Amino acid sequence: MPSLPSMPRPAVPGPRILLVDDDPGVLKGLRGLLSDEGFSPVEARSAADAARLLDAPGPPPALMLLDLRMPGETGLELLARLPRPLPLPVVVLSGEASPGEAVQALKLGATDFVEKPPSPERLLTALRNALALGELREEQQRLREELARPGHLVGDSPAMEALRQLIARVGPSDTAILITGETGTGKERVARALHLASGRKGRLVAVNCAAIPSTLLESELFGHERGAFSGATSRRLGRIEQAHGGTLFLDELGDMPLELQAKLLRVLETKEVERLGGSLPIEVNVRVLAATHRDLAQAVREGRFRQDLYFRLNVLPLLLPPLRERPEDILQLARAFAAELAGPRTPLELAPGAEEALRAWSWPGNVRELRNFIERQNLLRGDGPLVLRPEQLAGPTPLADRRGRLVPGEKSYREHVDDFERALIQAALDEGGSIAAAARLLRMDRGNLYRRAKALGLSTP
Numbered sequence: 001m002p003s004l005p006s007m008p009r010p011a012v013p014g015p016r017i018l019l020v021d022d023d024p025g026v027l028k029g030l031r032g033l034l035s036d037e038g039f040s041p042v043e044a045r046s047a048a049d050a051a052r053l054l055d056a057p058g059p060p061p062a063l064m065l066l067d068l069r070m071p072g073e074t075g076l077e078l079l080a081r082l083p084r085p086l087p088l089p090v091v092v093l094s095g096e097a098s099p100g101e102a103v104q105a106l107k108l109g110a111t112d113f114v115e116k117p118p119s120p121e122r123l124l125t126a127l128r129n130a131l132a133l134g135e136l137r138e139e140q141q142r143l144r145e146e147l148a149r150p151g152h153l154v155g156d157s158p159a160m161e162a163l164r165q166l167i168a169r170v171g172p173s174d175t176a177i178l179i180t181g182e183t184g185t186g187k188e189r190v191a192r193a194l195h196l197a198s199g200r201k202g203r204l205v206a207v208n209c210a211a212i213p214s215t216l217l218e219s220e221l222f223g224h225e226r227g228a229f230s231g232a233t234s235r236r237l238g239r240i241e242q243a244h245g246g247t248l249f250l251d252e253l254g255d256m257p258l259e260l261q262a263k264l265l266r267v268l269e270t271k272e273v274e275r276l277g278g279s280l281p282i283e284v285n286v287r288v289l290a291a292t293h294r295d296l297a298q299a300v301r302e303g304r305f306r307q308d309l310y311f312r313l314n315v316l317p318l319l320l321p322p323l324r325e326r327p328e329d330i331l332q333l334a335r336a337f338a339a340e341l342a343g344p345r346t347p348l349e350l351a352p353g354a355e356e357a358l359r360a361w362s363w364p365g366n367v368r369e370l371r372n373f374i375e376r377q378n379l380l381r382g383d384g385p386l387v388l389r390p391e392q393l394a395g396p397t398p399l400a401d402r403r404g405r406l407v408p409g410e411k412s413y414r415e416h417v418d419d420f421e422r423a424l425i426q427a428a429l430d431e432g433g434s435i436a437a438a439a440r441l442l443r444m445d446r447g448n449l450y451r452r453a454k455a456l457g458l459s460t461p
């Protein structure tokens with residue numbers, strides 16, 4: 001076969017750089033330098049011209065190189081009136097006489113400044129760094145928006161991909177679903193995603209069966225008529241009725257007392273609920289989602305969980321793997337939490353070894369622990385960048401070491417207190433073997449202990 005003559009490949013246009021300078025000589029020099037380096041320069045002879053170009057429809061240039069001293073509106077004035085966050089990264093060009101103005105420009109959001117006349121190496125380095133930072137910020141903004149979407153699950157690991165597909169498939173059905181997985185793996189978030197995928201018009205009503213004392217759980221779920229028991233001064237709708245037309249999410253179902261399990265099974269089978277003290281069953285249309293970090297099959301064998309309810313809920317089991325089994329998700333989640341907590345203008349930086357340390361850490365509190373970790377580092381950074389370092393991942397201070405040497409600035413007062421509290425609660429959980437026993441050991445309210453343990457990233461027995 002005759003070979004085709006080779007066609008010249010069309011050049012891919014490089015990033016568009018908006019050059020703003022009133023001096024035609026400077027513009028000419030910059031244009032030559034940047035074109036040779038593969039950029040596509042766009043020129044403006046005044047701040048007003050630049051503002052017009054930025055207002056034009058279509059995506060803005062990738063970066064603006066802005067002279068500060070110009071007749072009419074100055075570079076600083078232009079910078080000050082641009083929307084926040086800045087629509088593009090800005091590097092300023094400042095004459096030697098204007099270091100104060102350069103500092104002012106940085107305060108107004110410019111990424112860097114280069115003195116005039118610029119050395120080509122310095123200028124190109126500044127442009128490349130600013131472009132890289134701009135890309136990072138865009139990525140942060142995208143992650144932040146993703147995380148803010150209710151029910152959105154961050155993570156591209158095969159396990160998360162499979163989970164997303166499963167949610168899309170089973171979300172729209174009315175089948176009850178049991179979501180299992182260690183503490184903090186995202187069970188509640190998955191429940192939210194399932195509710196959104198269901199298209200049901202009603203609300204998602206969540207009940208945490210471990211946080212509500214068992215004596216109150218029944219009236220919380222089923223509601224009561226006036227006078228049903230002492231203190232029932234008026235009729236109250238239970239959570240099951242509140243979820244009518246929507247989804248009832250029973251979190252920590254493994255902690256539901258056996259008698260209530262029987263009542264719940266009846267609701268699932270008859271689609272009716274009876275308020276405490278009421279005489280008539282009320283029809284309800286609810287989709288039930290349940291979650292637990294316990295091994296329910298084991299609980300069934302031990303007689304702590306009803307087998308019939310387990311079978312009824314386990315038609316579509318959905319298992320969330322622990323974070324340590326999907327290390328590909330760790331960095332992506334960390335970046336999403338950083339974008340959420342520190343804002344898109346403070347990208348997450350990783351010191352050498354940090355990525356390895358993040359992947360190597362066992363994350364016993366899973367995604368919640370990772371989020372708490374990023375939140376802590378964000379609080380500690382003050383005005384500085386959000387940098388993760390391997391040594392920040394050293395485990396909680398053991399109780400016995402709490403009188404160890406203090407390293408200046410290493411940890412805040414709050415972090416020391418959290419470390420101490422974490423170790424104390426962990427010790428009580430180890431000793432007691434259950435939330436109730438640990439709460440007794442610490443003479444603490446059970447619900448309160450449960451919430452503190454969660455907040456500190458501990459898994460509860």
Ligand SMILES: Nc1ncnc2c1ncn2[C@@H]1O[C@H](COP(=O)(O)OP(=O)(O)OP(=O)(O)O)[C@@H](O)[C@H]1O
Nearest residue numbers: 152153154182183184185186187188189293367368
């Ligand atoms: N894939 C994910 N993407 C984004 N955020 C997540 C993801 N998984 C978990 N999270 C976040 O991590 C935190 C813990 O998640 P969640 O409360 O859903 O866990 P859980 O498994 O229900 O925990 P528990 O068993 O302790 O009740 C929440 O802030 C949640 O938004």
